[in-house]
Amino acid sequence: MRLNPxxxxxxxxLIHEPARLMIxxxxxxxxxxxxxxxxxxxxxxxxxxxxxxxxxxxxxxIEIEKTYRGKIPLTICKLSEKGEKAFLNYRDQLxxxxxxx
Amino acid sequence: MRLNPxxxxxxxxLIHEPARLMIxxxxxxxxxxxxxxxxxxxxxxxxxxxxxxxxxxxxxxIEIEKTYRGKIPLTICKLSEKGEKAFLNYRDQLxxxxxxx
DNA sequence: ACAAATCAGTTTGTGCTACAAACTAGTCTG
DNA sequence: CAGACTAGTTTGTAGCACAAACTGATTTGT
Numbered sequence: 001m002r003l004n005p006x007x008x009x010x011x012x013x014l015i016h017e018p019a020r021l022m023i024x025x026x027x028x029x030x031x032x033x034x035x036x037x038x039x040x041x042x043x044x045x046x047x048x049x050x051x052x053x054x055x056x057x058x059x060x061x062i063e064i065e066k067t068y069r070g071k072i073p074l075t076i077c078k079l080s081e082k083g084e085k086a087f088l089n090y091r092d093q094l095x096x097x098x099x100x101x
Numbered sequence: 102m103r104l105n106p107x108x109x110x111x112x113x114x115l116i117h118e119p120a121r122l123m124i125x126x127x128x129x130x131x132x133x134x135x136x137x138x139x140x141x142x143x144x145x146x147x148x149x150x151x152x153x154x155x156x157x158x159x160x161x162x163i164e165i166e167k168t169y170r171g172k173i174p175l176t177i178c179k180l181s182e183k184g185e186k187a188f189l190n191y192r193d194q195l196x197x198x199x200x201x202x
Numbered sequence: 203a204c205a206a207a208t209c210a211g212t213t214t215g216t217g218c219t220a221c222a223a224a225c226t227a228g229t230c231t232g
Numbered sequence: 233c234a235g236a237c238t239a240g241t242t243t244g245t246a247g248c249a250c251a252a253a254c255t256g257a258t259t260t261g262t
């Protein structure tokens with residue numbers, strides 16, 4: 001089995017970025033979750049988390065629903081169908097790298 | 102088994118960058134190789150390749166030897182001990198991600 | 203009652219980095 | 233010996249990750 005280097009460079013950079021990879025791995029294990037949970041789990045600052053979520057949303061990889069817990073704003077995030085597929089595909093890329101080196 | 106998101110963000114960014122990941126995966130499969138081979142295999146431009154190699158060299162992940170093929174300059178690259186270790190460690194990180202998501 | 207602190211985020215500014223275009227220094231060819 | 237080619241390096245720029253500062257509402261302290 002011969003590794004094709006070009007394939008390595010084809011990884012989805014939107015997912016490849018560690019901060020977003022964290023977010024997506026978390027979202028892949030739960031039905032949905034909120035901003036504050038993601039903030040705690042990832043250790044990202046709010047600003048950073050916010051902008052990464054926006055990017056993932058812009059790519060339709062996640063869906064963001066803004067609602068309220070009582071009177072306090074609540075931001076619910078969940079992986080979209082498209083995001084799930086993209087992540088599965090990304091995992092396959094990683095597997096390909098791990099298995100062929 | 103519960104995935105720890107923070108571990109995901111700990112990946113070695115020097116290796117994580119796709120262009121450099123290509124370079125390192127190639128170097129991990131050969132004893133050593135030259136600039137032009139890397140250029141062909143990766144599809145990177147010379148400039149881009151040159152700067153990535155410099156970064157890897159600065160981190161002591163690779164060793165670069167400048168010599169001549171006849172009268173024509175020849176740049177030989179090989180993975181260092183440190184680079185090999187770093188790459189093994191990186192692969193373990195990828196494995197961790199693949200196996201826990 | 204109203205100032206201060208807290209909550210749940212977003213916007214703005216900055217420094218770094220990947221990338222390609224332009225350049226360099228030497229070699230070969232007609 | 234002029235022009236093209238080889239093997240790279242340097243320079244300039246656009247984009248991105250990140251944190252600091254801000255926003256706008258709520259709750260707490262006195």
